[in-house]
Amino acid sequence: MKILFLLNNLGIGGAERQTISLLNNLPQGAADITLGYLKDNSALGETVDPTRVRRIVCFDKSRRVDFKMLHRLAAFLRLERFDTVVCVEEHPLFYVLLAKFAAPARIIVILHRGTPPDRYERMKRVFYRQLIRLCDTVVFVCRHQMELWLGSPAPPSEKYVAIHNGIDTAVFDSSSVASGQVMTRKSCGIGEGDFVVGVCAAMRKEKNHLELILALRAMRQHGVPAVLVAIGDGPEREAVLSAAAAHGVGHMIHVTGFLKHVAPAIAMCDCMALTSSSGEAFSLSILESMAMGKLVVASEVGGVREQITHGVDGYIYAPGNVAELVKKLEGVWRSKSSRAMGERARNKVRECFSVERMVRRYSLLLGIAD
Secondary structure, eight states: OEEEEEESOOSSOHHHHHHHHHHHHSOTTSSEEEEEESSSOOTTGGGSOTTTOOEEEEOOOOSSSOHHHHHHHHHHHHHHOOSEEEEESHHHHHHHHHHGGGSOOEEEEEEOOOSOSSHHHHHHHHHHHHHGGGSSEEEESSHHHHHHHHOSSOOOOTTEEEOOOOBOTTTSOGGGOOGGGOOOTTTTTOOTTSEEEEEESOSOGGGOHHHHHHHHHHHHHTTOOEEEEEEBOOTTHHHHHHHHHHTTOGGGEEEEEOOSOOHHHHHTOSEEEEOOSSOOSSOHHHHHHHHTTOOEEEESOTTGGGTOOBTTTEEEEOTTOHHHHHHHHHHHHHOSSHHHHHHHHHHHHHHHSBHHHHHHHHHHHHTOOO
């Protein structure tokens, strides 16, 4: 069986990382797999397992709507005659449907994004909602996302399926962090007695780091020795640091920058937070933190209630409610049950959200199960 996975790019992103994790764990030799991407950004290309993906192809998209690229894609589909084309997100689907005349194939689309962050994206979703109806199978990464796209309750149909994201629990295990990768509070200029709140998210507007800065200021005013470790980088980095300085907590925030391996940074935190205002569907950051045995305080966006059971293995608060966020974080600092909740979070990920569980579902869907 010949399968093409097609992404917009291979840059640093949740959908891209999740797709490569899936490919690297599919049954070896069960299919002839090609990984394609539209725009020339291959930062994650070196992480692809060559024993499972025969080749990686870039179609060199250079314009918002690129008909030359469409011609190259159509010619490639005509030449290769794939049995199945898996589009990751809506944009690749647009081009595959236009090129379908070249070589009919089973079309699957995997949708990773959650609530559109602005009016323009919401308008695009109206258009893409019509396109996904032309696919053979539509995969959502959680039930909440499915209802967002199709309406609540989602209409029963074998065409629409929900497959939760899964992570490699062997990688996100605090007991197995390689000694050479260990990050310590001392090396980051953080006191051993500080309450370390971590956030593992690209520094973009929808990730809403400002909410954590406001919470950090409030906690310090309340006498909590809190510091913030921001794991990652992004276009809002300078704005985040400027805001921290303006609120008097600039010296209490540590930005790691881009890390190839985030587990060591998560390991040194006391708890993790995710304050996104939109865009989340089924956060990998939450799963990774839970797998590390960290209690997560997360805003109620996307499918967070399918990940965290409030008060049992983490806490959920209303987006934008800084006072509630502060209350939850201070409760973690004071509570003696936080470690036990973190252990429950770790066990949940191993039982429900492992990469093995995810791969089994996709293998059945693709018809390549062992």
